[in-house]
Amino acid sequence: MAIPAEQVKALREATGAGMMDSKRALEATNGDLEKAKDWLRQKGIAKAGAKAARTAREGIIATYVHHNHQLGVLLELNSESDFVARNDEFRHLAHEIAVHIAAAEPKYLRREDVPQDVLDRERAIFEGQAKDQKKPAAVIEKIIQGKMNDFYKREVLLDQAWAKDDKRTVDQMLKEAIAKLGENITISRFARYKVGEAT
Amino acid sequence: MSVTIKAHDVKALRDVTGTGMMDSKRALEASNGDLGKAKDCLRQKGIAKAAAKAARVAAEGTVEIYLHHNHPLGVLVELNSESDFVARTDAFRQLTHEIAVHVAAASPRYLRRDAVPAELIERKRETFRRAAVEQKKPEAVIEEIIDGKLKEFYKPQVLMDQVWAKDDTRTVEQVLVEAVASFGEAITISRFARFKVRDDAETAEEL
Numbered sequence: 070m071a072i073p074a075e076q077v078k079a080l081r082e083a084t085g086a087g088m089m090d091s092k093r094a095l096e097a098t099n100g101d102l103e104k105a106k107d108w109l110r111q112k113g114i115a116k117a118g119a120k121a122a123r124t125a126r127e128g129i130i131a132t133y134v135h136h137n138h139q140l141g142v143l144l145e146l147n148s149e150s151d152f153v154a155r156n157d158e159f160r161h162l163a164h165e166i167a168v169h170i171a172a173a174e175p176k177y178l179r180r181e182d183v184p185q186d187v188l189d190r191e192r193a194i195f196e197g198q199a200k201d202q203k204k205p206a207a208v209i210e211k212i213i214q215g216k217m218n219d220f221y222k223r224e225v226l227l228d229q230a231w232a233k234d235d236k237r238t239v240d241q242m243l244k245e246a247i248a249k250l251g252e253n254i255t256i257s258r259f260a261r262y263k264v265g266e267a268t
Numbered sequence: 269m270s271v272t273i274k275a276h277d278v279k280a281l282r283d284v285t286g287t288g289m290m291d292s293k294r295a296l297e298a299s300n301g302d303l304g305k306a307k308d309c310l311r312q313k314g315i316a317k318a319a320a321k322a323a324r325v326a327a328e329g330t331v332e333i334y335l336h337h338n339h340p341l342g343v344l345v346e347l348n349s350e351s352d353f354v355a356r357t358d359a360f361r362q363l364t365h366e367i368a369v370h371v372a373a374a375s376p377r378y379l380r381r382d383a384v385p386a387e388l389i390e391r392k393r394e395t396f397r398r399a400a401v402e403q404k405k406p407e408a409v410i411e412e413i414i415d416g417k418l419k420e421f422y423k424p425q426v427l428m429d430q431v432w433a434k435d436d437t438r439t440v441e442q443v444l445v446e447a448v449a450s451f452g453e454a455i456t457i458s459r460f461a462r463f464k465v466r467d468d469a470e471t472a473e474e475l
Binding site: 126127128129130131132133134138139140141142143144145147154160190193194197198258260262263264265267 | 311329330332341342348461
């Protein structure tokens with residue numbers, strides 16, 4: 070069934086869950102807001118979302134360097150407490166994210182980090198491609214949206230498919246870690262250097 | 269429209285996009301010789317690969333990390349040489365490692381003076397000028413005083429101006445100059461990152 074956008078928004082605000090999760094929850098419960106909340110809580114998603122609003126200021130720095138020293142990654146992973154930051158599972162997670170960054174070459178952490186001129190430029194290219202195909206405007210807009218999503222999936226860390234298991238995005242994998250470790254966990258920044266690629 | 273397309277522009281476009289000569293030439297003609305536009309034009313036509321991954325790597329070198337015990341602090345550094353041969357030597361690796369350790373200890377904010385934001389320099393100049401005027405320094409020496417103070421300001425902030433952590437008789441810049449002499453080719457630090465937990469760069473803005 071079609072879920073109105075304002076209902077998804079209300080559920081997101083109430084639970085802190087992501088858009089796709091909220092939409093799925095409403096679909097699964099026939100659009101019933103209360104039932105959707107329970108559905109999210111059952112799946113452990115609402116809990117993670119509510120925690121995600123809290124600030125994570127403790128944490129660790131993780132590094133990865135390729136054996137030939139041609140590639141290196143630096144990453145800050147944050148938790149709320151020093152206790153979790155010292156946890157082996159948390160440290161392992163930080164290491165795995167650093168390895169993911171080495172392999173998946175993200176350029177930005179979040180969608181908001183992509184500069185407007187880069188977005189405009191990508192859009193212009195996709196528009197040019199779509200126009201050549203002589204399709205109705207509505208279809209063209211959909212095609213462009215799809216291409217922009219592909220762009221995010223390629224360049225934005227949180228949107229990338231998790232290198233170890235491509236059924237989840239990095240963002241979803243973090244949400245699961247939040248539910249498991251019981252506090253908010255965020256990636257605050259990363260750097261990926263490959264020799265000769267400095268701009 | 270007909271513009272004369274220069275051979276070196278065609279070559280530059282080919283290097284960046286990996287496309288053939290005729291495609292590159294046509295793209296440049298269609299975009300009036302503008303390299304950036306020609307690149308987009310090739311991508312639009314699906315000729316160039318989507319990501320600019322094809323960008324050719326000019327510099328050789330090595331990246332090194334430093335991670336503090338218990339991981340509250342980490343550094344990533346890229347040191348470049350001209351040849352792969354030099355980059356592979358132990359001495360070059362050792363130098364890269366020492367620079368990473370230096371960055372960890374000395375916490376520079378900028379690589380070179382030209383990376384310091386212009387408005388910050390302007391603000392500093394203004395402050396130094398006001399102080400000099402208040403102290404009734406002669407007009408003729410005020411500029412000199414400002415330059416001197418600015419140098420003092422750079423010293424702790426700019427990596428190349430910092431005193432080498434291992435031996436305080438030299439600056440990092442001097443260490444690099446000596447490296448150029450001993451390796452026999454250009455040696456440059458192209459970039460560094462220093463992450464400390466609870467210390468994001470954005471909030472550490474200098475006054």
